[in-house]
Amino acid sequence: MSASTLVSTALHTDRYELTMLGAALRDGTAARRCVFELFGRRLPGGRRFGVVAGTGRLLTLLREFRFGDDELRYLKDQKVVDAATLTYLENYRFTGSIVGYREGEVYFPGSPIMTVEGTFAEAVVLETLALSVLNHDSAIATAAARMSIAAGDRPLAEMGSRRAGEESAVAAARAAYIAGFAATSNLEAGRRWGVPTMGTAAHAWTLLHDSEEDAFRSQIDALGAGTTLLVDTYDIRQGVETAVRVAGTSLGGVRIDSGDLPTVAASVRAQLDDLGATKTKITVTSDLDEFAIASLAASPIDSYGVGTSLVTGSGTPTAGMVYKLVARQDSTGAWVSVAKASTDKGSKGGRKAAFRSLRDGTATHELVSVSDGFEQLSAAAQHPEARALQIPFVTSGDFDSSAEGSTGVESARSHHAFVRDELPVRSLALSRSDPAIPTVYVDATEQRAT
Amino acid sequence: MSASTLVSTALHTDRYELTMLGAALRDGTAARRCVFELFGRRLPGGRRFGVVAGTGRLLTLLREFRFGDDELRYLKDQKVVDAATLTYLENYRFTGSIVGYREGEVYFPGSPIMTVEGTFAEAVVLETLALSVLNHDSAIATAAARMSIAAGDRPLAEMGSRRAGEESAVAAARAAYIAGFAATSNLEAGRRWGVPTMGTAAHAWTLLHDSEEDAFRSQIDALGAGTTLLVDTYDIRQGVETAVRVAGTSLGGVRIDSGDLPTVAASVRAQLDDLGATKTKITVTSDLDEFAIASLAASPIDSYGVGTSLVTGSGTPTAGMVYKLVARQDSTGAWVSVAKASTDKGSKGGRKAAFRSLRDGTATHELVSVSDGFEQLSAAAQHPEARALQIPFVTSGDFDSSAEGSTGVESARSHHAFVRDELPVRSLALSRSDPAIPTVYVDATEQRAT
Numbered sequence: 001m002s003a004s005t006l007v008s009t010a011l012h013t014d015r016y017e018l019t020m021l022g023a024a025l026r027d028g029t030a031a032r033r034c035v036f037e038l039f040g041r042r043l044p045g046g047r048r049f050g051v052v053a054g055t056g057r058l059l060t061l062l063r064e065f066r067f068g069d070d071e072l073r074y075l076k077d078q079k080v081v082d083a084a085t086l087t088y089l090e091n092y093r094f095t096g097s098i099v100g101y102r103e104g105e106v107y108f109p110g111s112p113i114m115t116v117e118g119t120f121a122e123a124v125v126l127e128t129l130a131l132s133v134l135n136h137d138s139a140i141a142t143a144a145a146r147m148s149i150a151a152g153d154r155p156l157a158e159m160g161s162r163r164a165g166e167e168s169a170v171a172a173a174r175a176a177y178i179a180g181f182a183a184t185s186n187l188e189a190g191r192r193w194g195v196p197t198m199g200t201a202a203h204a205w206t207l208l209h210d211s212e213e214d215a216f217r218s219q220i221d222a223l224g225a226g227t228t229l230l231v232d233t234y235d236i237r238q239g240v241e242t243a244v245r246v247a248g249t250s251l252g253g254v255r256i257d258s259g260d261l262p263t264v265a266a267s268v269r270a271q272l273d274d275l276g277a278t279k280t281k282i283t284v285t286s287d288l289d290e291f292a293i294a295s296l297a298a299s300p301i302d303s304y305g306v307g308t309s310l311v312t313g314s315g316t317p318t319a320g321m322v323y324k325l326v327a328r329q330d331s332t333g334a335w336v337s338v339a340k341a342s343t344d345k346g347s348k349g350g351r352k353a354a355f356r357s358l359r360d361g362t363a364t365h366e367l368v369s370v371s372d373g374f375e376q377l378s379a380a381a382q383h384p385e386a387r388a389l390q391i392p393f394v395t396s397g398d399f400d401s402s403a404e405g406s407t408g409v410e411s412a413r414s415h416h417a418f419v420r421d422e423l424p425v426r427s428l429a430l431s432r433s434d435p436a437i438p439t440v441y442v443d444a445t446e447q448r449a450t
Numbered sequence: 451m452s453a454s455t456l457v458s459t460a461l462h463t464d465r466y467e468l469t470m471l472g473a474a475l476r477d478g479t480a481a482r483r484c485v486f487e488l489f490g491r492r493l494p495g496g497r498r499f500g501v502v503a504g505t506g507r508l509l510t511l512l513r514e515f516r517f518g519d520d521e522l523r524y525l526k527d528q529k530v531v532d533a534a535t536l537t538y539l540e541n542y543r544f545t546g547s548i549v550g551y552r553e554g555e556v557y558f559p560g561s562p563i564m565t566v567e568g569t570f571a572e573a574v575v576l577e578t579l580a581l582s583v584l585n586h587d588s589a590i591a592t593a594a595a596r597m598s599i600a601a602g603d604r605p606l607a608e609m610g611s612r613r614a615g616e617e618s619a620v621a622a623a624r625a626a627y628i629a630g631f632a633a634t635s636n637l638e639a640g641r642r643w644g645v646p647t648m649g650t651a652a653h654a655w656t657l658l659h660d661s662e663e664d665a666f667r668s669q670i671d672a673l674g675a676g677t678t679l680l681v682d683t684y685d686i687r688q689g690v691e692t693a694v695r696v697a698g699t700s701l702g703g704v705r706i707d708s709g710d711l712p713t714v715a716a717s718v719r720a721q722l723d724d725l726g727a728t729k730t731k732i733t734v735t736s737d738l739d740e741f742a743i744a745s746l747a748a749s750p751i752d753s754y755g756v757g758t759s760l761v762t763g764s765g766t767p768t769a770g771m772v773y774k775l776v777a778r779q780d781s782t783g784a785w786v787s788v789a790k791a792s793t794d795k796g797s798k799g800g801r802k803a804a805f806r807s808l809r810d811g812t813a814t815h816e817l818v819s820v821s822d823g824f825e826q827l828s829a830a831a832q833h834p835e836a837r838a839l840q841i842p843f844v845t846s847g848d849f850d851s852s853a854e855g856s857t858g859v860e861s862a863r864s865h866h867a868f869v870r871d872e873l874p875v876r877s878l879a880l881s882r883s884d885p886a887i888p889t890v891y892v893d894a895t896e897q898r899a900t
Contacts, residue, residue, distance in 0.1 A: 026671065161464055167615060207778070
């Protein structure tokens with residue numbers, strides 16, 4: 001891991017996690033073994049499916065989840081916790097286990113995306129960081145997947161860094177790549193996660209020079225005729241004419257960042273062809289979202305750049321997942337399923353195992369097997385026709401690093417392409433509707449009994 | 451500055467900034483002096499005003515904007531730039547000047563929120579980072595200000611960390627505090643920026659225990675009767691009864707996180723009063739935004755906690771500001787105003803000076819004086835009835851640190867309260883409309899001539 005990520009993330013935590021920890025250390029419940037489950041109650045925005053992203057990034061952060069001197073001093077000075085809690089935090093190491101959906105997997109309401117098992121003390125303090133990472137990255141990946149569906153075979157570039165917090169921008173570039181984007185403008189995403197980067201010039205480049213021709217000539221001198229010239233700083237028709245005159249018919253591409261894109265793209269294509277630049281590509285980058293991309297399917301466009309709508313989740317900037325205690329041991333060591341009962345936010349207690357039921361290779365159900373006990377994963381044997389969705393990430397404190405780094409990103413990207421192919425055709429629609437497949441709960445205890 | 455912010459932000463940059471830099475170093479335009487202006491073309495979401503936030507955070511990051519070994523190695527390995535550009539970046543130090551709106555200031559369409567003057571080379575590479583920080587933080591602060599208006603004298607707590615990327619969450623807590631929130635749940639925002647933190651317990655606390663009564667008793671043992679108990683895990687009426695029975699009538703507060711809040715708050719208040727807990731406060735935290743807060747004005751509620759809607763900018767997750775070249779020197783050293791001309795994204799060229807015109811202490815106009823030249827700020831003398839809005843942040847490479855750290859945050863918070871008081875009453879409405887005051891451009895050159 002590089003220096004730039006060696007930062008303590010331990011205080012990226014809601015104060016109440018540590019307040020509860022302190023009280024639990026006093027009353028002895030801190031040592032009770034617990035199962036926390038991270039899931040989404042619904043798919044926000046009427047989406048057909050969600051995309052899990054952030055898992056590898058989260059595991060990298062959890063591995064370094066430590067309370068250092070700066071963090072402990074702050075907690076002590078502000079009297080956030082008592083001395084016993086400070087001592088606990090100073091020695092904090094996660095010794096529990098985490099299983100969950102592979103990064104890039106699709107998910108549905110109630111899918112147990114991540115399950116954390118450990119003592120109450122070690123598991124409760126991870127809530128805020130786990131949700132921050134998965135809620136953000138999954139929201140972006142879900143939007144990106146829809147854009148990728150709308151774009152079909154045409155490549156998409158992520159260019160929204162300037163419209164997101166500077167670290168969320170890096171995470172967004174990573175999530176978009178996992179969900180099918182081809183590249184990003186964000187160099188840190190390239191350095192940190194191996195995402196391919198792209199970009200040539202902005203309007204400032206043309207404005208810096210005494211003429212558009214000077215700007216184009218200089219760019220071609222520096223980057224070769226295969227570069228992409230931005231042609232809409234002044235008059236687009238004149239810009240295209242100048243571009244081909246300066247670069248020749250081997251000009252790599254032109255970028256259009258304004259105007260009514262179907263009209264402009266058609267006219268630029270015709271002009272390029274008239275000038276003999278028949279292989280010069282057209283990329284468009286003006287306020288695109290999945291709907292705009294879909295509406296350009298018949299236009300002569302070779303690639304898309306997407307900014308604001310991608311990094312803001314195209315109307316759904318957070319996936320809205322929660323992290324809930326679903327089972328715990330009681331004072332005798334017996335497991336008890338638990339869930340909040342009141343009114344509008346009921347959750348389903350009990351440990352879950354999840355499978356995607358398939359018929360002829362197409363997903364039909366999200367099958368969630370619920371138990372109150374410990375031996376949940378044995379239920380997998382009972383669903384041989386379904387694909388088991390959970391894999392181990394951390395086993396008794398040992399992190400499996402295969403989900404991390406750029407290896408993890410490439411693996412997640414491949415996995416996403418694979419699982420998206422399993423979805424029924426109705427999943428591809430952009431309109432608001434119900435989830436593409438239903439979530440079906442089965443009682444593992446009853447199953448074993450029958 | 452603490453260890454956790456000593457991270458290179460130099461690659462939080464779109465690739466095209468460095469591509470342009472490389473080409474400009476080749477053709478000599480890298481040394482041309484330029485003025486870049488950061489501004490919003492409009493107030494997104496039909497808001498009446500925007501709130502500038504992120505300035506102090508950005509200055510902290512810009513001061514450390516350096517290309518280290520890791521960054522340079524990546525750029526070299528990936529052939530992003532040539533050897534001459536790598537050498538330039540290795541020695542990069544910003545030697546230009548930055549002026550802008552004070553953090554916490556309100557802004558309108560066209561307000562020159564930040565003006566960066568320097569060589570093209572040193573100024574162009576700051577675009578992405580500057581926009582990332584100011585677009586995110588200002589979007590949050592603008593939403594927070596509306597919530598603060600809706601809440602009136604009742605305190606607001608920011609609790610949305612789990613619904614935002616982990617670093618954006620810290621920035622959101624900071625921005626919300628500047629715009630009038632009283633506290634945050636985010637401990638890192640407390641440690642890094644001095645924002646007051648709050649929080650007691652989640653539903654998991656009650657579920658961890660064998661009974662709600664056990665949970666309440668333990669919390670009171672640890673935190674005293676002045677704590678706030680979360681009463682809606684099971685049955686709210688029973689929860690309130692148990693809370694007062696365990697804590698006594700000196701119970702500090704109860705928190706309600708579900709249900710129809712006007713109904714529930716009224717019934718909980720009546721129950722608390724009946725039980726003699728007349729001073730026990732009620733805080734509510736269930737999916738609030740500025741409209742929900744406004745609708746609760748007549749309910750017996752003492753404070754609000756806001757999560758998702760705050761950190762996502764309540765429908766406007768980015769402020770949509772841009773960073774545009776507005777003036778540059780030509781090859782003779784003369785200044786030239788520049789602006790993109792094409793179709794739908796026209797910007798106003800020229801250096802700007804900005805003033806808030808006031809009448810009887812109430813803002814009437816955003817007055818923006820435009821010049822093509824260098825001596826812009828002298829125009830201030832021509833508007834003695836108006837408040838000058840720009841202050842120096844960096845002068846010839848020297849950073850004024852007064853806007854940074856927790857001192858900067860407190861100062862921004864005070865400044866925001868001051869300037870919000872200057873706004874006309876129509877600014878306080880939550881409905882979509884035009885900006886509360888118009889932006890009026892005047893030609894500084896003509897003014898001086900008359």
